[in-house]
Amino acid sequence: MARKIFMMIFAASLLFSHIANSQDASFDIKAAKDRWEPSSITIKKGEKVSIKFISVDVDHAVELGEFGLKKVLIPEKDSVTLEFTATKTGTFSFPCIKYCSWRHLVGARPRLEIKVVE
Numbered sequence: 232m233a234r235k236i237f238m239m240i241f242a243a244s245l246l247f248s249h250i251a252n253s254q255d256a257s258f259d260i261k262a263a264k265d266r267w268e269p270s271s272i273t274i275k276k277g278e279k280v281s282i283k284f285i286s287v288d289v290d291h292a293v294e295l296g297e298f299g300l301k302k303v304l305i306p307e308k309d310s311v312t313l314e315f316t317a318t319k320t321g322t323f324s325f326p327c328i329k330y331c332s333w334r335h336l337v338g339a340r341p342r343l344e345i346k347v348v349e
């Protein structure tokens with residue numbers, strides 16, 4: 232009996248943790264001057280996505296305009312988490328939009344590519 236109750240509580244806690252953290256996909260992106268890593272991620276249309284951008288050096292910034300998000304700063308040695316639902320398919324490229332190194336001057340900004348598939 233005690234075991235049955237324990238199993239029920241365990242199952243309920245699993246359910247609640249899922250509801251509390253109801254993202255379908257989450258990613259950590261390491262943002263550095265030369266490269267964002269991983270530089271490409273693939274998600275499914277309709278998924279709730281959480282992306283944590285973690286700066287390992289200086290300020291960076293990103294704007295996921297295709298997903299209805301405004302420009303956000305990824306502060307120096309800090310992080311910012313963006314959440315959105317991918318409502319359309321395609322391949323979208325999001326370069327750094329805050330000057331972080333000379334790479335901005337030569338068309339080689341670090342970037343994140345997001346592929347949304349059916």
Ligand SMILES: [Cu+2]
Pocket residue numbers: 291292327328329330331332335340341
């Ligand atoms: Cu930059």
